[in-house]
Amino acid sequence: MKKLFIFILLTSTVFSQEKKDTLFIAQDSIIESNNQFLFSDADLDLIDSLLVDQKFQSALVDSLSYIINDKDIIGNTDTALSTDLLKVRLSNLNDKTPFNLAFNPSLEKVINSYLLYRKRYYPGLMAKAKYYFPVFEQYLDQYDIPLEMKYLAIVESALRPQIKSRVGATGLWQFMYGTGIQFDLKVSSYVDERQDPVKATIAACKYLSELFTLFGDWDLALAAYNSGPGNVRKAIKRSGGYKNYWNIRPYLPRETADYVPAFYATMYIFEYANEHNIYSELPKFFNFQTDTIQIKRTISFDQISEKIDVDEDILSELNPSYKLDIIPFIKDRKYALRLPSDKIIEFLDKEKEIYALADTDDAQREKPLPKYFEMDQRVRYKVRSGDFLGKIANKFGVRVSDLKRWNSLKTSRLKIGQRLSVYPKKLGK
Known part of the structure; x- marks a missing residue:
């Protein structure tokens, strides 16, 4: 059962109207107990599903925890992955990487949760990975960074280069504006280089290299990438000087405490995807x-x-x-x-x-519409599923640039149900 503040956080994410309606239905079923509003288990399943869908499908990612709700870390045993088998697999991964992938119950619960609640997203992510991972690996190798760091981009952005958090972190590697400028990522009215897969990857490599130089440990570099080196330093001091991630984890911000296990869980699932019957979809392109x-x-x-x-x-x-x-x-x-x-x-x-x-x-540019475009010749077109500007332009015998000008469109992106003004050429000739 969860308190109301979870629902307030979740509704800050941008949902489709259908999903908003579903969330409000869930809201109506909240149970009042001891002057606190609580969710039923059915509501939590629904909200968890909708939010994870937003994280992987939406063009806007909110600042949600990497572990969505308490069910993710409490007693999920509905999985075929046994503790003994997981210990063996993590040990094998640990032998191949400089990360500290030792088994612990917290990591086990995160992995089980991802397999239980997020399995359906991995085939699509793996298809995107076939395009992006060769780019990441090229520069990770160039900067002497573990190749497994490529999985960080999945945790950060679900491999969506135009994704933006509500606080402004942008791109595959989720750079804030100031950090991006620090690593030579230019932002202008036309271009946001934080969304450039190559330039942003180079910047991420430079930043990760600096963090490793600072802490001498890749786990701590990961934590610092999420919360900043200052929070990691404070956690080390509050822990009594420990420098192992799992020892300082209780002293890190909640989001960062969940962040590194999310990275480990993602690495595990990608490395053992076949064993869990997870297979990649076909990518649109290879790089x-x-x-x-x-x-x-x-x-x-x-x-x-x-x-x-x-x-x-x-x-x-x-x-x-x-x-x-x-x-x-x-x-x-x-x-x-x-x-x-x-x-x-x-x-x-x-x-x-x-x-x-x-x-x-x-x-x-900036000239008025030709005189033969009278108002009574205008067609109001409702965008349907599968429509794009080129398709609509061909339908009415006009150009895409005309559609943009008539409707003051800054980009070519359309929404289903959107109304467009069209002045078909056949009506004006």
Whole structure:
């Protein structure tokens, strides 16, 4: 049973309307006892499920504990993983890594909880990992950081490069603005390099290297990455000078106390996925199936998509650092476009056409709609599941840039049920 403050924390997360309605139904079933509001077990199962879904699916991650509720750490025995088998497996992992993966009951409960409540998310995460892990491993090796540190990005962001916490931590490695600037991650109106998989990974490697130099221990470096080195120093002092993570854990902030076990649990599940019948989905791309090209003027994703056969959603997925789906051209800071490798030649063949289209669009910017677009010729279109701007533009014989201009859209992202104003060309000619 849980107190009401848990519900207040959970409802701060951004939910779909359907999930909000479900949460409010759960809220109505709260039991009042001794002037304290408590959840029933059924409510807790529902809320835990919805929140974990938000953590792995939403574009916004709230600052939730890495262990969602007390059920995660109290008596979950509904699992095929025996204590003796877990001890053997953790010992095998411990022999291969510089982390302290010794068995303890707290870690066992976290692993069992993840297997029980979060198993369905791992096939999708593993598919993303097939794309991102080779990038991580390249730079982790370059900076002499244990390759297993790649699992940290799963704990931080569920491998969603555009994810942002409610306090502003952003990207795969969840850098705050100030820390990002400290490690040369630029943020502008157009670009957030905290969302760039390569640049953010390099920054994370530099930061982790500094933390290891400071503490001489990778477990403590992990804890400091989450809560800052000051909190780790204070925990060491309050513990009486101990420097083993498990000895100082009671003196760390609650979130950090849960953070390192979450990392260990994630490592265990990825390393022993087959033994738990967890198999990866197919990734959309492997990293080696993509390549980059330097652009020579400011261009937008819809202009690229209009000239070469690549959907804007793919461009956004491969180029997550561009906040407005626009690649700026800055003389002293070069920005590149990442494309599927088989589209590079097509881009080069049509590069002049793309830049000419961008010139035309720039010349038309801020001009009013043509006179033949009368108000009675406007169509109000409701976005349906599976719609994207290119599909809607083709349906009405208009351009994506027109749809954006008519509806004051800064990006190409749409929501189901959203209303768009469209002025079909066939009505104006």
